[in-house]
Amino acid sequence: MRQIPFFTKLLVSFAIVGSAAAVASLGTFASFTSSTAAQAQSLTSGTVSITLGSANRLTVGASNLVPGDTLQRAVDLTNNGSPATSQVGSITLTTSASPSSQLDQDASNGLQMVIDKCSVAWTEAGPPYTYTCGGTTSSVLASRAVIGSNIALSNMSSLTAGNTDHLRVTLTLPSGSGNSEQGQSSTLTYVFTANQRAGTNK
Numbered sequence: 001m002r003q004i005p006f007f008t009k010l011l012v013s014f015a016i017v018g019s020a021a022a023v024a025s026l027g028t029f030a031s032f033t034s035s036t037a038a039q040a041q042s043l044t045s046g047t048v049s050i051t052l053g054s055a056n057r058l059t060v061g062a063s064n065l066v067p068g069d070t071l072q073r074a075v076d077l078t079n080n081g082s083p084a085t086s087q088v089g090s091i092t093l094t095t096s097a098s099p100s101s102q103l104d105q106d107a108s109n110g111l112q113m114v115i116d117k118c119s120v121a122w123t124e125a126g127p128p129y130t131y132t133c134g135g136t137t138s139s140v141l142a143s144r145a146v147i148g149s150n151i152a153l154s155n156m157s158s159l160t161a162g163n164t165d166h167l168r169v170t171l172t173l174p175s176g177s178g179n180s181e182q183g184q185s186s187t188l189t190y191v192f193t194a195n196q197r198a199g200t201n202k
Contacts, residue, residue: 046087050158050194051080055121057129058169058190065103067177070170072129074122077165077192079158086161089197092150093141093190101184107145109177111186114170115141117155121166131168146171146188158194 053076062071079088095113097104103111119135138155157163169190173181 044085046085046196047081048088048194048196049079049081049086050088050091050192051078052076052192053078053164055166057124060127060129061187062128065173067173067181068175070172072131073169073171074124074129074131075167075169075190076121077156077158077167079161079163079194081161083161087197088159088161088194090195091153091156091158092193092195093153094149094151094193095147095191096189097147097186098189099185099187101186102180103173103184103186104147104188106177106181107147109174109181111146112143112172112174113141113146114143114172115139115153116168116170117157118166118168122168140165140167143172150193153192 055074055076057073058075060073062069065071077091079086081088093115116133116137117140118131118133118137120133122131123134124131140153140155141151144151156165158165
């Protein structure tokens with residue numbers, strides 16, 4: 001019998017293996033399947049929204065301040081989100097000055113700020129404006145320099161949708177202010193920011 005050369009045997013062997021692999025690969029596409037679909041999943045996002053109320057005296061300035069003078073201004077802050085979607089976790093205050101002067105730049109002897117709130121609307125007298133509370137007074141911000149960024153406000157009812165905080169901002173030029181505060185002029189801007197609550201499982 002004629003012998004087949006070795007290299008020919010190798011070629012035939014490879015051809016056989018290759019054909020078997022091809023058959024095996026065809027088999028992988030023939031499999032049982034089953035599918036099922038979940039119903040449509042409805043997702044909605046919440047809202048973070050606050051607004052200043054009609055009682056806003058922060059735009060009213062004061063002049064001819066001397067050491068020891070105090071000025072009070074009332075402002076209402078309302079959470080106007082809907083009860084179902086409001087997601088306010090905290091409220092902060094950022095204050096800035098433009099133009100700026102020693103009145104706001106001197107952290108120790110420049111203007112100092114305190115914020116309180118009343119459980120009901122403040123009773124206003126003046127001008128010059130003063131306020132008395134016919135309900136309960138609580139502290140929102142302890143005394144500090146008037147300029148600051150993202151200052152945390154405490155005891156805020158407006159974290160809850162529909163609630164209003166009746167705030168009284170008090171600015172004082174300390175009695176220790178010196179000659180560097182004479183003849184100065186600053187224009188202050190107040191920005192209240194509502195921040196979302198912390199993320200949680202839903």
